[in-house]
Amino acid sequence: MYRILVINPGSSSTKIAVFEDERKVCEDRIYHDLGKLKNFKRVMDQEPLRRNAIERFLENNNYRIEDFDAIAARGGILEPVPGGTYVVDDHMLDYLLNHSPVDHVSNLAAVIGYRLGRPHGIPCFVVDPVSVDEMCDEARFSGIPEIERKSYSHALNIKAVARKVAEEMGRSFEEVNMVVAHLGSGISVSALKNGRMIDVNNANDEGPFSVERTGELPVGDVVKTAYSGTYSAEDLKREFTRSGGLISYLGTGDLKKAMNMMESSDKARLIVEAMAYQIAKEIGGMCAVLGKKPDAIVITGGMAQERRFVDMIVDCVGRFGKVKVIPGDMEMEALALGVLRVLRGEEEARYFQRVMR
Template sequence: MSFKILAINPGSTSTKIAVYDDEKLIMNESILYSSEELSKYKSNMEQLEMRIESIKKLLLEKNIKIENLDAVVGRGGALPPVKSGAYKVNDYMIDTLKNRAVLDHASNLGAIIAKSIADSINVDSYIYDSISVDEMSDVARISGLKDIERKSMGHALNTRAMALKYAKDKNLDYKKLNLIVAHIGGGATVYLHEHGKMSDMISDDEGPFSPDRSGRVPCISLIEECYSSKFTEYDMKKKIRGKGGIYSYLKTNDLRKVEEMIDNDDKNAQIIYDAMIYQMAKAIGEMATVVDGKVDAIIITGGIAHSKKFTEKLTKKIKFISKVEIMPGENEMESLAFGALRVLKGEEEAREFK
């Protein structure tokens, strides 16, 4: 018996949807929203009905009958810390996302849209590997300042999917491996998968810089910027997430353009490019120390993993730690659908959010 699954991934200016028949992709589309259209809404949550209707309209246009679906899975939003894997969407999760989400994020709509569509055809809805998956060890939570605790929030969905795929492709047991998975895209996060558990991670505000995020910056200088009266709180947050990283140096967040600049003998672009690789290598090395250097493989994923120039330079710096596997792409739709599929096939049990 095969299962048809609708996967939904709301982003800031789009909603990605995909339909799978077991592991076979039937449809993969992005619904784009103009800035004028979104400006009507004061928050992401106010966009709920508009996004649901746009999804239903597209499915109708593509001749996808929702009554034939066996499950709907949405991107897990900014919930309080949760475990990895699947959660069945329930009323308490919906209430939390609507009224007590950790932050206003487009992904908060994923579970709510999934449940709305699933309830209309009387099937179950799920989230899988929410952005707030937190399996960090107690010692990993210590920041160095009593009032601030390290938190786990990042690319859990894609990094865990690639770790599971690596284990499956190599006919290995994921729960017996130590894997370092670096997701490198607009933001960059590095996870340690220690015997089936994401026991530590480096988030995009405490590790290497990326195309538009500053990563770890000197604390004293950052504090001085905050109190300089030149910037608002919004300005400062935008400086480190959105206008930081490569963008702050070269006024582009497109790594392909940076590589073109380097090809045209731009020395400054070369230094910034190499510095990003340098910092990413240091972060991967940092994760290796957590398991005393006993690393079975390092996986490089995310959009930037498509760059052969970038991955070759990075691999040269880290291959002494362990073998390096390049698994490019975001893989979010596949990760969502395959996670729900494992639940439907009885290979994994969905957790209850409470």
């Protein structure tokens, strides 16, 4: 039996779980004081606060770090890497601390896990980080040589639900062809061919608008806004990624509230239907690049819990293939299972420095 500690920090909370093999033994979500978090200049400066919270969780549940065989941490913004389970070492730590292109909360997990485990000889791993890049060559072209499309997505949950669906179909993950749409605060829609994410929209910059992100925007209008003098570059980016989508149209980032607003507001109905329309359009495009009918179209993420909204999407894409809905996410389980495959010798661990470009 292998015991694994799972660490998954979010913007205002940290999710922690203990797994014994595939079984989740205990779990908690620790919410952090937003006032305290705002006092940190960089997200990485929150590391001691979050590590202390994890240590309290372990103490309250009568665990010591020495009780674990491994630590599974959410993967951060690394250089582009293939999917898999990666050993957290000094090289990865240095990159996350000093070179990551985005000051993102996901960068914290590996640093926390490494610093918890190293004094006791407990290995730390990350699984399918945000920067998983398996895109085919054709998918990288943006239209001008100076800009290449980048693969930043909800790879962890996308691959986890694809594995689950493949298993339910009685088939190997490496032989199935699927389109997976992760619908969260950001939206990632990916085409998986033989288990590889051959194309995916960048969840920050591309694809459908979501509850708080604009998705793709008309280039001409973006340039006009950028040079209007109204916004700084930082403010404009925040406007596109934190204050766009449903928030900008309806004043709420809660899909359930937006769905309720539809009952008395034609405007709200049109906007929610427009978001479903754009998601369906992205799914249709990913079906096209597979070159064949997908074995399944999978809809997952937090927004997938709103069945009425999912039905709007299914009405558009159901003709392309069988649709499977897996509400919420499997991130904690996916992290544990990725590490478990390595511990059992079913999968070889990867090293970040060996795949850097």
